[in-house]
Amino acid sequence: xxxxxxxxxxxxxxxxxxxxxxxxxxxxxxxxxxxxxxxxxxxxxxxxxxxxxxxxxxxxxxxxxxxxxxxxxxxxxxxxxxxxxxxxxxxxxxxxxxxxxxxxxxxxxxx
Amino acid sequence: xxxxxxxxxxxxxxxxxxxxxxxxxxxxxxxxxxxxxxxxxxxxxxxxxxxxxxxxxxxxxxxxxxxxxxxxxxxxxxxxxxxxxxxxxxxxxxxxxxxxxxxxxxxxxxxxxx
Numbered sequence: 180x181x182x183x184x185x186x187x188x189x190x191x192x193x194x195x196x197x198x199x200x201x202x203x204x205x206x207x208x209x210x211x212x213x214x215x216x217x218x219x220x221x222x223x224x225x226x227x228x229x230x231x232x233x234x235x236x237x238x239x240x241x242x243x244x245x246x247x248x249x250x251x252x253x254x255x256x257x258x259x260x261x262x263x264x265x266x267x268x269x270x271x272x273x274x275x276x277x278x279x280x281x282x283x284x285x286x287x288x289x290x
Numbered sequence: 291x292x293x294x295x296x297x298x299x300x301x302x303x304x305x306x307x308x309x310x311x312x313x314x315x316x317x318x319x320x321x322x323x324x325x326x327x328x329x330x331x332x333x334x335x336x337x338x339x340x341x342x343x344x345x346x347x348x349x350x351x352x353x354x355x356x357x358x359x360x361x362x363x364x365x366x367x368x369x370x371x372x373x374x375x376x377x378x379x380x381x382x383x384x385x386x387x388x389x390x391x392x393x394x395x396x397x398x399x400x401x402x403x404x
Contacts, residue, residue, distance in 0.1 A: 213391075222396040223334070223379065269333060277322045277383050279392055281333040 181206035185270050185282040192289050198243075198257040200285050202270030205251065210272040212253040213279060214245055217267040229253060265289045292317040294382050296395025303370050304403055311398045313380035314362040322383035323356060323363045324392065329376045337378075338365070370402045 182205045192198060204210055214226040225238045227245035235245050242261060246254045253270055270282040293316045303309050315323075321342040326334035340347045340354045340363065347354050351370075356363040363382075367374055377399050381392040 223394045225391070225394075228391060277392070278324060278336060278339060280336065281326075284333050 181272070181280070183270060183272055183280060183282040185268075185285050187285060188283065189286045190288070192260050192287065194262055194289055195259050198255070198260050198264070198287070200255040200268055200270075200287075202253040202255075202282055203251055204272045207251070207272070207274060209250060210274060212247060213271040213273070214253065214255050215269040215271065215281075217269060219266070223269070227255070260289045262289050292320075292382075292384050292393045294380060294393045294395045296380050296398055298398060299396065300399045300401070302401045302403065305370060305372060307370055309367045309370050309374070309400055309402075311365045311378055311380070311400070312362060313364070313382075313395050314360075315382040315393070316361070317382065317384060317393070318361065320361075320382040320384070320393075322392075323354070324381050325352075325354060325365050326379045326381070327376045328379065328397075334379060367400075370400075372402050372404050375400055375402045 184203050186201055212229045215223045216226055217223055227235055227237055229235050229247045232247055232250055243257050265288050268285045271279040273279045294313055296313045301309055324339035325337050327337045328334040338349050338352050338354050340356050342358055345356055351368050353366045377397045379397045380395040384391040384393050
Protein backbone atom coordinates (compact mmCIF):
# COMPACT_ATOMS: atom_id res chain seq x y z
CA UNK A 180 0.00 0.00 0.00
CA UNK A 181 1.01 3.59 -0.49
CA UNK A 182 2.29 5.81 2.31
CA UNK A 183 3.17 9.48 2.34
CA UNK A 184 5.57 11.01 4.84
CA UNK A 185 6.32 14.60 5.73
CA UNK A 186 8.91 16.07 8.02
CA UNK A 187 9.38 17.79 10.20
CA UNK A 188 5.97 17.62 11.88
CA UNK A 189 6.38 21.04 13.47
CA UNK A 190 8.84 23.84 12.94
CA UNK A 191 9.44 27.23 14.55
CA UNK A 192 11.67 29.52 12.51
CA UNK A 193 12.74 33.17 12.76
CA UNK A 194 11.87 35.63 10.03
CA UNK A 195 14.54 35.67 7.35
CA UNK A 196 15.73 32.14 7.97
CA UNK A 197 15.73 29.44 5.27
CA UNK A 198 13.23 26.62 5.02
CA UNK A 199 13.27 23.07 3.75
CA UNK A 200 10.29 20.75 4.07
CA UNK A 201 10.40 17.24 2.71
CA UNK A 202 7.75 14.90 1.43
CA UNK A 203 8.26 11.30 0.32
CA UNK A 204 5.86 8.73 -1.04
CA UNK A 205 6.23 4.96 -0.80
CA UNK A 206 4.55 2.18 -2.71
CA UNK A 207 3.89 3.93 -6.00
CA UNK A 208 5.74 5.13 -9.06
CA UNK A 209 5.55 8.40 -10.98
CA UNK A 210 2.87 10.01 -8.82
CA UNK A 211 1.70 13.57 -9.26
CA UNK A 212 2.86 15.51 -6.22
CA UNK A 213 1.43 18.67 -4.66
CA UNK A 214 2.26 21.24 -2.00
CA UNK A 215 -0.62 23.06 -0.30
CA UNK A 216 -0.64 25.67 2.43
CA UNK A 217 -3.47 26.11 4.90
CA UNK A 218 -3.64 29.19 7.09
CA UNK A 219 -5.34 28.75 10.47
CA UNK A 220 -9.06 28.14 9.99
CA UNK A 221 -8.81 28.62 6.25
CA UNK A 222 -8.96 26.62 3.04
CA UNK A 223 -6.34 24.81 0.98
CA UNK A 224 -4.09 26.93 -1.21
CA UNK A 225 -2.24 25.02 -3.94
CA UNK A 226 1.37 26.19 -4.07
CA UNK A 227 3.14 23.81 -6.46
CA UNK A 228 2.52 20.61 -8.35
CA UNK A 229 4.76 18.20 -10.19
CA UNK A 230 3.99 15.55 -12.78
CA UNK A 231 7.53 14.17 -12.92
CA UNK A 232 11.15 14.52 -11.85
CA UNK A 233 12.35 18.08 -12.34
CA UNK A 234 8.91 19.26 -13.52
CA UNK A 235 7.46 21.92 -11.23
CA UNK A 236 4.48 24.18 -11.81
CA UNK A 237 3.82 27.15 -9.56
CA UNK A 238 0.27 28.26 -8.84
CA UNK A 239 0.94 31.47 -6.95
CA UNK A 240 3.90 33.87 -6.93
CA UNK A 241 5.68 33.89 -3.59
CA UNK A 242 9.06 33.52 -1.94
CA UNK A 243 8.75 29.72 -1.88
CA UNK A 244 10.15 27.23 -4.36
CA UNK A 245 9.78 23.50 -4.91
CA UNK A 246 11.96 20.76 -6.30
CA UNK A 247 11.52 17.13 -7.18
CA UNK A 248 14.97 15.54 -7.24
CA UNK A 249 13.64 11.98 -7.22
CA UNK A 250 10.45 10.34 -8.43
CA UNK A 251 8.90 10.08 -4.96
CA UNK A 252 10.50 13.06 -3.22
CA UNK A 253 9.12 16.57 -3.19
CA UNK A 254 10.82 19.45 -1.37
CA UNK A 255 9.49 22.88 -0.46
CA UNK A 256 12.07 25.58 0.19
CA UNK A 257 12.53 29.21 0.97
CA UNK A 258 15.66 31.33 1.19
CA UNK A 259 14.12 33.88 3.58
CA UNK A 260 10.94 33.23 5.51
CA UNK A 261 8.27 35.88 6.03
CA UNK A 262 5.76 36.08 8.87
CA UNK A 263 3.04 35.36 6.32
CA UNK A 264 4.64 31.99 5.54
CA UNK A 265 3.28 30.57 8.79
CA UNK A 266 0.73 27.84 8.26
CA UNK A 267 0.03 24.16 7.87
CA UNK A 268 1.89 22.74 4.87
CA UNK A 269 0.39 19.68 3.29
CA UNK A 270 1.96 17.45 0.69
CA UNK A 271 -0.32 15.28 -1.42
CA UNK A 272 0.14 12.61 -4.03
CA UNK A 273 -2.11 11.42 -6.80
CA UNK A 274 -2.13 8.42 -9.08
CA UNK A 275 -3.64 8.74 -12.54
CA UNK A 276 -7.12 8.51 -11.00
CA UNK A 277 -6.96 12.15 -9.83
CA UNK A 278 -7.74 11.32 -6.22
CA UNK A 279 -5.32 13.16 -3.96
CA UNK A 280 -4.05 11.69 -0.71
CA UNK A 281 -2.60 14.03 1.85
CA UNK A 282 0.40 13.63 4.09
CA UNK A 283 0.30 14.36 7.83
CA UNK A 284 1.45 17.93 7.30
CA UNK A 285 4.08 20.27 8.73
CA UNK A 286 2.99 23.03 11.05
CA UNK A 287 5.27 26.05 10.49
CA UNK A 288 5.38 29.06 12.78
CA UNK A 289 7.51 32.00 11.69
CA UNK A 290 8.36 34.43 14.49
CA UNK B 291 -10.50 30.98 -13.90
CA UNK B 292 -11.91 27.77 -12.52
CA UNK B 293 -13.78 28.19 -9.28
CA UNK B 294 -15.60 26.05 -6.72
CA UNK B 295 -18.04 27.72 -4.35
CA UNK B 296 -19.11 25.92 -1.19
CA UNK B 297 -22.05 26.69 1.12
CA UNK B 298 -22.65 27.09 3.94
CA UNK B 299 -19.35 28.07 5.56
CA UNK B 300 -20.62 26.87 8.96
CA UNK B 301 -23.35 24.40 9.80
CA UNK B 302 -24.64 23.36 13.19
CA UNK B 303 -27.01 20.42 13.60
CA UNK B 304 -28.37 18.30 16.42
CA UNK B 305 -27.14 14.75 16.73
CA UNK B 306 -29.31 12.49 14.61
CA UNK B 307 -30.31 15.20 12.14
CA UNK B 308 -29.15 15.33 8.54
CA UNK B 309 -26.55 17.75 7.16
CA UNK B 310 -26.25 18.95 3.57
CA UNK B 311 -23.32 20.83 2.07
CA UNK B 312 -23.55 22.21 -1.47
CA UNK B 313 -20.89 23.11 -4.03
CA UNK B 314 -21.00 24.67 -7.47
CA UNK B 315 -18.21 24.60 -10.03
CA UNK B 316 -17.44 26.66 -13.09
CA UNK B 317 -15.40 24.36 -15.35
CA UNK B 318 -17.77 22.32 -17.51
CA UNK B 319 -14.86 19.97 -18.29
CA UNK B 320 -14.63 18.89 -14.63
CA UNK B 321 -15.42 15.18 -14.32
CA UNK B 322 -14.27 14.17 -10.84
CA UNK B 323 -15.66 15.46 -7.53
CA UNK B 324 -14.16 14.31 -4.22
CA UNK B 325 -15.14 15.28 -0.69
CA UNK B 326 -12.63 15.53 2.17
CA UNK B 327 -13.10 15.63 5.92
CA UNK B 328 -10.54 17.44 8.04
CA UNK B 329 -10.61 17.04 11.79
CA UNK B 330 -8.92 19.68 13.91
CA UNK B 331 -5.15 19.57 13.49
CA UNK B 332 -5.26 16.62 11.11
CA UNK B 333 -4.84 16.09 7.39
CA UNK B 334 -7.83 16.13 5.00
CA UNK B 335 -9.12 12.61 4.45
CA UNK B 336 -11.08 11.50 1.40
CA UNK B 337 -14.54 10.34 2.47
CA UNK B 338 -16.38 9.91 -0.82
CA UNK B 339 -16.03 10.85 -4.47
CA UNK B 340 -18.11 10.77 -7.61
CA UNK B 341 -17.41 10.87 -11.31
CA UNK B 342 -19.46 12.64 -13.93
CA UNK B 343 -20.98 9.46 -15.36
CA UNK B 344 -22.84 8.84 -12.08
CA UNK B 345 -25.59 10.95 -10.52
CA UNK B 346 -25.44 9.64 -6.98
CA UNK B 347 -23.18 7.57 -4.77
CA UNK B 348 -23.75 6.28 -1.25
CA UNK B 349 -21.51 4.92 1.46
CA UNK B 350 -23.36 4.11 4.67
CA UNK B 351 -24.46 7.44 6.18
CA UNK B 352 -22.90 9.66 3.54
CA UNK B 353 -24.01 10.26 -0.03
CA UNK B 354 -23.04 12.60 -2.82
CA UNK B 355 -25.28 13.80 -5.64
CA UNK B 356 -24.14 15.43 -8.86
CA UNK B 357 -26.07 17.59 -11.33
CA UNK B 358 -23.79 18.16 -14.32
CA UNK B 359 -26.29 20.34 -16.14
CA UNK B 360 -26.48 22.78 -13.25
CA UNK B 361 -22.82 22.22 -12.32
CA UNK B 362 -23.44 21.53 -8.68
CA UNK B 363 -22.91 18.65 -6.31
CA UNK B 364 -23.85 18.03 -2.69
CA UNK B 365 -22.76 15.99 0.32
CA UNK B 366 -25.48 14.48 2.48
CA UNK B 367 -24.79 13.09 5.93
CA UNK B 368 -27.66 11.31 7.64
CA UNK B 369 -28.04 10.43 11.32
CA UNK B 370 -25.21 12.77 12.25
CA UNK B 371 -22.99 11.91 15.20
CA UNK B 372 -20.62 14.10 17.26
CA UNK B 373 -17.65 12.48 15.51
CA UNK B 374 -18.90 13.92 12.22
CA UNK B 375 -17.88 17.36 13.54
CA UNK B 376 -15.08 18.58 11.25
CA UNK B 377 -14.38 20.83 8.28
CA UNK B 378 -15.55 19.39 4.98
CA UNK B 379 -14.06 20.39 1.64
CA UNK B 380 -15.49 19.73 -1.79
CA UNK B 381 -13.32 19.76 -4.89
CA UNK B 382 -13.63 19.51 -8.65
CA UNK B 383 -11.04 18.35 -11.15
CA UNK B 384 -9.38 21.14 -13.10
CA UNK B 385 -8.58 21.34 -16.81
CA UNK B 386 -10.65 18.27 -17.48
CA UNK B 387 -8.65 16.36 -14.93
CA UNK B 388 -5.79 15.86 -17.35
CA UNK B 389 -3.18 16.63 -14.73
CA UNK B 390 -5.00 15.48 -11.64
CA UNK B 391 -5.33 18.98 -10.23
CA UNK B 392 -8.24 19.72 -7.95
CA UNK B 393 -9.93 23.03 -7.25
CA UNK B 394 -11.11 23.11 -3.63
CA UNK B 395 -14.01 24.91 -2.05
CA UNK B 396 -13.32 27.04 1.02
CA UNK B 397 -14.72 24.47 3.42
CA UNK B 398 -17.73 24.00 5.70
CA UNK B 399 -17.30 23.71 9.43
CA UNK B 400 -19.85 21.19 10.65
CA UNK B 401 -20.71 21.04 14.33
CA UNK B 402 -22.89 18.21 15.60
CA UNK B 403 -24.33 18.92 19.03
CA UNK B 404 -25.10 15.98 21.30
